[in-house]
Amino acid sequence: MSYCIVIPNYNHTVVIDKLLEDLAAYKLPVIMVNDGSDADSAAFMQTLAAKYSYVTLVSHSHNQGKGAAVQTGLKYANGMGFTHAIQVDADGQHDITDIHKLVALSQAQPHTLISGQPIYNESVPKHRYYARYLTHVWVWIETLSFDIKDTMCGFRVYPLAETLSLLTKQRSIGEYMAFDTEIIVRLYWDGVNTTFMPTKVNYPENGVSHFRLWEDNVAISWMHTRLVFGMLKRFPQLLLRKFRD
Template sequence: MNSFCIVIPNYNHITVIDDVLSQLSHLNVPIIMVDDASNAEAKNVFSHLNTKYAQLSVVTHDDNQGKGGAVQTGLKHAHKQGFSHAIQVDADGQHDLADIKKLMALSNAQPEALISCCPIYDDSVPKHRYLARYLTHVWIWIETLSFTIVDSMCGFRVYPLEQSTKLIEEVSLGKRMDFDPEILVRLYWRNVPFVFLPSHVIYPENGLSHFQPLHDNVRISWLHTRLFFGMLIRSPVLIWHKLKRHYGR
């Protein structure tokens, strides 16, 4: 049986974090929240929540590293604490937390796999965000020579920590919005299996987003450039593994 914890990256998200933690507390699973150098108001909220929820521990960055940097810190901390798997949950209330038990069941059934939700959107999703995500998915399919990764941007997933932290230690991964797709591609290159679970996602009104259109789009474009050439180098191995999976059924 897997030993789970929950990792929440948090930079100034205070509006719904109490509600998120309240829903998670019923699972009786340890929660690691990474404070990514939030402001004083947020730190006061986190201190109160740390007292309110016995399962919660807060790890603090002195300098802001971005969402990806916070997740990497959380995963490494979880691995050092002896957990086998970490469930990434965003702090902004977008995810349907009722699906966590389904994610855990899938992970217990396939402990070596990365288990990720793929979003089912309602009308609250901004159209430009939806189209941008699809463009990213196309690049991911090219970079893996496969349609295995159904969604690469959803931050609601279960990481097998042995494989994930080994990758983090060996490769310098993106630390901002480029992290979510990059770690999936690189784990796929290492032959980690994937399972996807459809899950409802909402974009709350007045939700706080740290996406920086110019800087993050430049980072993601540079990421896909690097991954594309990485795919070219690995293409014989990727094709070989794909053939093995196909004919090994």
């Protein structure tokens, strides 16, 4: 089992230098995906890739969305021979001191998706805090299960064989903010379980959000519509799995 870190990055420059510096302690290669950032941000990322020898920079020619950037990073990691990839967001929200715990859980369950389960402090925007529970409810319906404790945390360890198998056959997985939720549901449908680990989440004071109020809400609504219909098609299998578990 071999691990790397994947960081999707669209114009995040405020904390990324410090984040990459801190990640050096874990002695894991880092694949940072520049998702079509502006010229100044792209140049800064090039500087960081030259500064930190363990960082590989992969670039999109234009912005394709967080989900697309994560998928690019996972495919690149697989091409480099890694078996698992740790997703870390570029905005400094995640408590990276928990990386060792994520890896330990993954090593004990190599075919399982390992995900953070956020512990929020007072920095969390209230509308995000409450809105994510609406998504959780939809996911419980879509999986006929309460096994998925959190659907949106971007601090995860992906088993690459299982994940890329899904991405190969399911090419319509959301490329923007819907990705984190959709991939966890579809992996569950494919028989890939998720283990959750409580982890602190902090929203930096000067943090930048790329959530598009109209476009992403429409995309997320459409995603849940597709997933509900997908659940109905899989209803017998999901029900059988529920009783078997």
